[in-house]
Amino acid sequence: MKALLSVVLLAIIFGLILPHQYQVTQSRTIQTQNTSDVNLLLDLKNWPEIMAWHTYSGLTSPKISTPSTGIGAHIKLEHTIGYLEITIVEQTTNRMAFSVLINDEHTGYGELTITPTGSSTKIEWYLNGTIHSSILGGYMALYCEFFLKQMIISATNNLNSQLKLQADP
Numbered sequence: 001m002k003a004l005l006s007v008v009l010l011a012i013i014f015g016l017i018l019p020h021q022y023q024v025t026q027s028r029t030i031q032t033q034n035t036s037d038v039n040l041l042l043d044l045k046n047w048p049e050i051m052a053w054h055t056y057s058g059l060t061s062p063k064i065s066t067p068s069t070g071i072g073a074h075i076k077l078e079h080t081i082g083y084l085e086i087t088i089v090e091q092t093t094n095r096m097a098f099s100v101l102i103n104d105e106h107t108g109y110g111e112l113t114i115t116p117t118g119s120s121t122k123i124e125w126y127l128n129g130t131i132h133s134s135i136l137g138g139y140m141a142l143y144c145e146f147f148l149k150q151m152i153i154s155a156t157n158n159l160n161s162q163l164k165l166q167a168d169p
Contacts, residue, residue, distance in 0.1 A: 018138020022108075022145035023128040028156040029120050032163050035094070038114050038121045041159065042096050044068040044075045044088070050162075051155045053077070086110075106131045106140075123159075125152045 030038060040046040045068035053059055058080035065074045074087040082103045090097035094115060100108030108129025115122045127148055131137040 012135055015135050015138045018142065020131045020133075020137040020141050021128065022131070022141040022148070024125065024145055024148045024152065025127075026125040026149060026152045026156070027122065028160075029117070029122045030156070030160050030163060031120050033116070033119055033121075035114060035116050035121055037163050037166070038123060038159065039094070041112055041114065041123065041155075042069060042091065042094075044073055044086070047075060047155075050158050051151055052158055100127070100129055102129075102131075102144075106133075123156055127152075 032038060041050065045064050048054065048062050048064075053062060056079070060078045063076040065072070067073055068075075069088070070091055071088055074085060077084040077086075085101045087099050087101075088096055089099050094113060096112045098110050098112075100110060102108070106129060108127060110125070110127040113122075113124045115124070129141075129144065131140040131144065133140060
């Protein structure tokens with residue numbers, strides 16, 4: 001019993017010490033000159049398919065604003081363990097900045113930049129945020145960082161696969 005109590009106490013202390021911030025930076029170059037194909041990422045209505053959110057159990061259908069691009073456009077996701085809202089705060093032809101709100105408590109910021117470079121296009125993602133829970137916040141931040149990185153990798157892989165399939169007659 002004392003050993004279990006010691007482990008729990010150590011886990012709580014460790015959770016308090018862990019940073020409550022997460023940060024993900026991901027870059028991928030896709031072989032395409034047609035940036036309009038890659039610009040699908042700049043429209044929130046395409047995110048459910050590209051991010052393959054349908055594969056996550058417990059996730060309800062996303063609610064996407066109309067219009068789904070431009071400042072103020074947003075997408076809402078509900079999961080059995082929480083709620084997420086992404087809102088575009090800045091957008092240009094090749095860049096989108098967005099805010100993230102998780103469970104009306106935890107905040108984040110992200111940027112997505114698409115840069116044509118000759119025969120290819122570079123996609124850069126940047127996300128950071130803070131989990132405001134005291135005891136579990138550090139663990140949640142680690143989870144967010146891992147989960148978001150995997151989701152971005154999956155999204156760029158899905159987009160790259162779609163573009164390759166479209167290129168093959």
